[in-house]
Amino acid sequence: VSAYPLSGLKVIELAEDPAGEFEGRLLAEMGADVVKIEPPEGAPSRRIAPFVKGEAGVETSLHFWYYNGNKRSVVLDLREKPAALDALLADADVLLCTLQPQALSQIGLDLHALCARHPRLIVLSITAFGLTGPWKDYASSDLIALAAGPLHMCGYDDHTIPPIRPGGNQGWHTATSFAHIAVMLALIERQQSGCGQLVDVGMHEANALNVELANPFWFYPKMNVQRQTCRHAQPASTQSALFKCADGRYVYYALILSDARAWQQLVGWMDRKGMAAQLSEPEFSDLAHRQAHFGDIQSVLECFFLVHDSHEMYHEGQAAGLPIGVLNAPEDLFDDEHLRARGFFVDVDHEDLGMVKYPGPIYRFSAFEGVPRRRAPKLGEHTSEYLP
Amino acid sequence: MTVELPAPGAARTPGPRRGPLAGIRVADFCWMGVGACATRVLADFGAEVIRIEDRKRLDMPRRLPIYKNGKARTYGEEDPNPDPNKGGLFNNYNRNKLGVTVDMRSPKGRALADRLIASSSVVTENFAPGVMERWGLSYERIRELSPQVIYARMSGYGHSGPHADYRSYGPVVQAVCGLSHIAGLPGMEPSGWGLSYMDNEAAFFNATALLMAIYRRNTTGTGTEIDVSAIEAGINLLGPVLLDVAVNKRSTRTPDFPAGNRLEYAEAAPHGVYPCSGCDRWIAIAVFDQREWQALVAVMERPEWARDARFTTQSARCANQDALDAQMAAWTREQDRYALMQRLQNAGVHAMVVQNGEDINEHDPQLASRGVFFELDHPVIGEARFEGMPVQFSRTVQQNWRSAPLLGEDNAYVFRTLLGVPDDEYAALVEEGVL
Numbered sequence: 109v110s111a112y113p114l115s116g117l118k119v120i121e122l123a124e125d126p127a128g129e130f131e132g133r134l135l136a137e138m139g140a141d142v143v144k145i146e147p148p149e150g151a152p153s154r155r156i157a158p159f160v161k162g163e164a165g166v167e168t169s170l171h172f173w174y175y176n177g178n179k180r181s182v183v184l185d186l187r188e189k190p191a192a193l194d195a196l197l198a199d200a201d202v203l204l205c206t207l208q209p210q211a212l213s214q215i216g217l218d219l220h221a222l223c224a225r226h227p228r229l230i231v232l233s234i235t236a237f238g239l240t241g242p243w244k245d246y247a248s249s250d251l252i253a254l255a256a257g258p259l260h261m262c263g264y265d266d267h268t269i270p271p272i273r274p275g276g277n278q279g280w281h282t283a284t285s286f287a288h289i290a291v292m293l294a295l296i297e298r299q300q301s302g303c304g305q306l307v308d309v310g311m312h313e314a315n316a317l318n319v320e321l322a323n324p325f326w327f328y329p330k331m332n333v334q335r336q337t338c339r340h341a342q343p344a345s346t347q348s349a350l351f352k353c354a355d356g357r358y359v360y361y362a363l364i365l366s367d368a369r370a371w372q373q374l375v376g377w378m379d380r381k382g383m384a385a386q387l388s389e390p391e392f393s394d395l396a397h398r399q400a401h402f403g404d405i406q407s408v409l410e411c412f413f414l415v416h417d418s419h420e421m422y423h424e425g426q427a428a429g430l431p432i433g434v435l436n437a438p439e440d441l442f443d444d445e446h447l448r449a450r451g452f453f454v455d456v457d458h459e460d461l462g463m464v465k466y467p468g469p470i471y472r473f474s475a476f477e478g479v480p481r482r483r484a485p486k487l488g489e490h491t492s493e494y495l496p
Numbered sequence: 497m498t499v500e501l502p503a504p505g506a507a508r509t510p511g512p513r514r515g516p517l518a519g520i521r522v523a524d525f526c527w528m529g530v531g532a533c534a535t536r537v538l539a540d541f542g543a544e545v546i547r548i549e550d551r552k553r554l555d556m557p558r559r560l561p562i563y564k565n566g567k568a569r570t571y572g573e574e575d576p577n578p579d580p581n582k583g584g585l586f587n588n589y590n591r592n593k594l595g596v597t598v599d600m601r602s603p604k605g606r607a608l609a610d611r612l613i614a615s616s617s618v619v620t621e622n623f624a625p626g627v628m629e630r631w632g633l634s635y636e637r638i639r640e641l642s643p644q645v646i647y648a649r650m651s652g653y654g655h656s657g658p659h660a661d662y663r664s665y666g667p668v669v670q671a672v673c674g675l676s677h678i679a680g681l682p683g684m685e686p687s688g689w690g691l692s693y694m695d696n697e698a699a700f701f702n703a704t705a706l707l708m709a710i711y712r713r714n715t716t717g718t719g720t721e722i723d724v725s726a727i728e729a730g731i732n733l734l735g736p737v738l739l740d741v742a743v744n745k746r747s748t749r750t751p752d753f754p755a756g757n758r759l760e761y762a763e764a765a766p767h768g769v770y771p772c773s774g775c776d777r778w779i780a781i782a783v784f785d786q787r788e789w790q791a792l793v794a795v796m797e798r799p800e801w802a803r804d805a806r807f808t809t810q811s812a813r814c815a816n817q818d819a820l821d822a823q824m825a826a827w828t829r830e831q832d833r834y835a836l837m838q839r840l841q842n843a844g845v846h847a848m849v850v851q852n853g854e855d856i857n858e859h860d861p862q863l864a865s866r867g868v869f870f871e872l873d874h875p876v877i878g879e880a881r882f883e884g885m886p887v888q889f890s891r892t893v894q895q896n897w898r899s900a901p902l903l904g905e906d907n908a909y910v911f912r913t914l915l916g917v918p919d920d921e922y923a924a925l926v927e928e929g930v931l
Contacts (some may be wrong), residue, residue, distance in 0.1 A: 113708040113709065113711060113712040114708065114711075126735075134704075138708060156736075156761060156762060157760075157761040157762065158736055158737075158739070158740040158744065158746075158761055160743055160744070161744060162744070170736050170739040170740055170743060170744075171736040171761065173736075173739055174735065174736040174738070174739050175736075223890070237862055238862075238866055238888065239888075240865065240866065240888070241861075241862045241865040241866050242861050242862060242865060243841070243861070243862040244862075246841045246848075247841065247844065247845070247846040248846065248848075249764075249782045249784070249846050251757065251767065251769075251780050251782050251846075251848075252780055252782060252846050252847070252848040253848075254780075255769075255779075255780040255848035255849065255850045255851065256848060256851055256856070256860075257851055257856055258690075258691060258693065259769070259780065259850050260778075260850050260851060260852045261689075261690030261691045262679065262687060262688070262689055262690045262691075263687050263690070264681075264684070264687055267776055269681070270757065270768070270769035270770070270771070270778050270850075271769055271778060271850055272679060272680060272681060272687040272756055272757060272769075273679065273756075273757050273769075274675070274678075274679040274687075274688070274689055274693070275675070275678035275679045275735070275737070275754050276675065276678055276733060276734045276735035276737060277735040277736075278675075278693065278733065281697075281733050281735075282697075285696075285697055285700035285701065285704075286700065286885065286886055286887055287887075288700070288704045289537055289700060289703050289704055289707065290885070290887040290889070292704060292707035292708060292711060293516050293517075293541055293707065293889070293892055294516075294889065294891075294892060295711055296516040296517065296707065296710060296711050296714065297516035297891060297892050299711070299714050299715070300516065301891070303891060305889060305890040305891035305892065306889075306890040307887060307888075307889055307890070307892075308887065308888040308889075308890075309886065309887050310862075310866060310886060310887075310888075312848075312862060312863075313862070313863055313866055313868050313886035314886040316851065316856045316860065316863055316868070316886070317868060317883045317884075317886045318693070318696055319691060319853070319856070320529070320666075320691040320692050320693070320695065320696055321562070321585070321691065322691070322852065322853040322856070323588070323853055323856065323857070323883055324562050324584050324585050324588050325562060325853055326853030326854055326856070326857050327584060327588065327857075327880055327881040327882075328562050328563055328564045328566060328584030328877075328880070329562065329563060329564065329565065329566035329567070329584075330565075330854075331853075332852045332853050332854050333690075333852070333853065334776075335690045336690060337685065337687060337688075338676060338680075338685065338686050338687055338688035338689070339667065339688075339690070340667070340690060340691060340692070341690035341691065349667065350685055350686070350688075352685070358671075358685065358686065359671070360667050360668060360670075360671040360676065360688075362667065426659070426662045426663065429663065430663065431663040431664055431665060431668050432668070433664065433667065433668035433669070433670075433671030433672045434671060434672060435671045435676050435677045435686060435688075436671070436672055436673070436674045436677060437674060437677045437678075437747075437748045437749055438674045438677070438678065438734055438737055438738050438741045438748055439741045439745075439746075439747060439748060439749075440674070441673075441674060441731060441738075442742070445658055445659075446653060446657040446658050446659035446660075447657075447727075447728075447731075449656070449657040449658055450654060450656055450657040450725075450728075452728055452731070461743070464739070464742055464743055465742045466739070466742070467728070467731045467732045467734070467738060468728065469728070470701050470705075470724065470728060470729045470732050471701065471702075471704075471705035471708075471722055471723070471724045472654070472722070472723040472724070473705075473709065473720045473721070473722055474635065474720050474721040474722075474723075475709075475712075475718055475719070475720035475721075476720075
């Protein structure tokens with residue numbers, strides 16, 4: 109009986125960007141043996157900042173560490189030895205490949221022919237625009253990928269400011285999310301049919317379909333949504349949901365006026381803190397009155413938040429039953445009492461540096477423990493295990 | 497990809513399913529966006545997903561005023577007396593699923609749900625913590641009913657820890673996990689997200705967790721409980737900045753963070769979003785090296801300003817991005833956005849029109865060629881468009897057999913045909929309002 113969901117699965121990774129590398133990491137973290145093929149100079153991601161202490165080098169890229177944990181690194185120059193890949197694929201289950209069509213033909217790699225030679229192999233291709241279509245050779249990046257859809261929904265109320273990219277490589281990560289679903293579907297299919305297949309994931313279309321309400325608003329009332337500051341893009345403008353607090357930090361709270369219970373919870377809470385002002389007057393229990401005075405309500409709310417600290421507003425608001433969120437910065441998360449109680453962050457051993465905190469599991473299964481986490485491999489660390 | 501559609505005029509009665517998940521029955525207690533979007537993946541690929549709904553507490557997407565030929569209403573502006581079968585968002589999230597109504601407040605309703613669970617091998621839910629327990633539906637109980645069950649629980653904070661009872665939805669998750677803070681212009685409030693990105697992403701991770709559990713169960717025969725916290729998923733999406741904070745102890749509460757559309761971790765300039773001709777029309781352009789800069793300069797027909805020493809090397813351009821962006825915007829402002837994108841891409845420069853819903857659906861030849869949308873008829877809404885999977889499989893079939901269920905549409909099929917509830921008992925359950 110296998111210890112982890114993907115124990116026994118062998119994945120060969122030819123990935124040059126975060127979409128593919130993140131997918132390889134997600135598979136490795138569920139027990140798959142992920143072998144990352146790198147050219148002699150190392151994967152391009154080893155040269156991307158941030159670096160440990162700001163010092164560039166193939167073993168110090170935190171970008172590389174983030175996306176390549178739990179993998180093995182094998183150095184293989186595919187231009188020199190194209191046949192070596194076939195040998196590695198002979199007992200592999202998945203080839204994860206991010207090369208666009210032109211790059212594939214440059215190294216003489218034909219994914220369809222590969223599938224034909226290895227009928228049980230699942231070729232998971234994750235590329236900028238997919239393997240087909242008029243834009244298949246277009247160049248992409250995180251910003252370019254997000255422009256396909258989500259970017260138009262993000263930015264500020266002031267539309268002289270262009271749409272603003274949401275941070276953290278989400279264009280790439282969106283492709284990863286769909287790729288992970290797709291490869292699992294192909295693996296389940298193979299359990300029944302014994303057959304592998306070519307799975308072609310396009311980052312452009314993944315982003316174009318990851319726009320939540322923008323597509324339904326076009327499918328049905330044929331409307332476009334307009335971006336607003338840190339809240340949902342909508343066909344018409346809505347009140348701000350971002351409130352500045354006394355400590356200079358922000359909380360998110362969207363007041364839904366028509367929700368009578370939420371209104372009582374809010375006003376009760378403000379009243380207990382002596383700051384409900386006119387909102388506790390009886391006429392405000394009438395929705396029409398609230399709607400007519402939405403601007404006043406918003407002003408009272410702004411004052412209320414501005415004189416209290418963000419964490420007080422977050423925890424007390426939640427205790428009052430309101431969906432309020434504090435805008436944490438990444439560095440705040442390590443001290444969050446909830447994440448600590450759940451043991452979320454995990455220590456990963458980086459010999460020279462000691463233990464480094466990494467984000468913990470995305471999913472927790474009662475049926476098995478989490479896979480022990482290992483640091484990203486050094487360049488060619490496992491070459492001798494795989495190549496003669 | 498192989499996408500199957502029903503024959504014109506096909507009956508809405510459920511039939512045999514095709515796809516890798518055929519034969520898997522899901523008792524689906526999910527609602528709202530996250531849950532419905534996660535189980536949609538299962539339904540698209542063959543699982544018999546049976547949504548259990550409450551007539552007295554309609555699913556939010558059934559109530560939101562996203563109607564065909566509707567007026568411009570924001571999604572917080574609910575219809576006081578909605579037609580539960582008219583909502584476009586519900587249709588979008590619940591195609592290929594069956595729908596039943598059960599009053600879980602009544603003992604008879606809960607007994608029926610138990611029977612449905614006993615005949616299912618997957619149970620899914622995304623209620624506030626405690627709701628399923630109130631109905632007696634702990635993992636232990638569900639496993640008694642269905643020994644190999646996979647029980648997927650989706651929530652904002654997860655099912656343990658001091659904040660497990662906190663209320664959340666997409667924007668709250670994005671705030672708490674750090675994603676909202678890391679987007680915006682320096683010196684301004686965060687611009688964050690204009691969508692519930694984490695509702696979608698949490699849905700995809702939940703779907704993946706379900707698929708991995710199914711994959712494992714296919715060989716071991718053992719099920720599992722799954723706990724996914726959307727906030728923990730969101731932290732996993734923060735990207736390398738999280739390690740920069742953990743290892744280098746850098747702060748992200750500094751006047752120069754976040755960097756707007758510029759890249760902090762790569763030398764790229766220009767790297768931004770620039771205006772095009774028309775109202776609120778934009779193009780994203782990214783230049784990562786000198787070769788791409790030369791290509792851009794050639795497309796711009798070698799303007800005088802590009803020879804200025806502030807712009808001739810990548811590091812000089814990075815140091816002078818305000819001036820560079822002003823020059824770029826002056827050049828792009830009068831141009832047609834799609835034509836400009838084509839010229840830039842043909843020259844090897846990263847460029848993409850900033851597309852809105854209309855552009856995605858009407859103006860993007862790549863999406864059209866990849867066939868990512870399909871249409872299904874609906875008895876109340878009529879023909880409607882749907883988002884498919886942005887993946888082309890050479891073997892796997894996505895079988896689209898029906899649009900979203902009407903409220904309680906499959907009660908008779910599920911309870912009488914599948915579970916064998918006798919006719920008189922079924923009639924009594926309807927009469928008493930249990931169904």
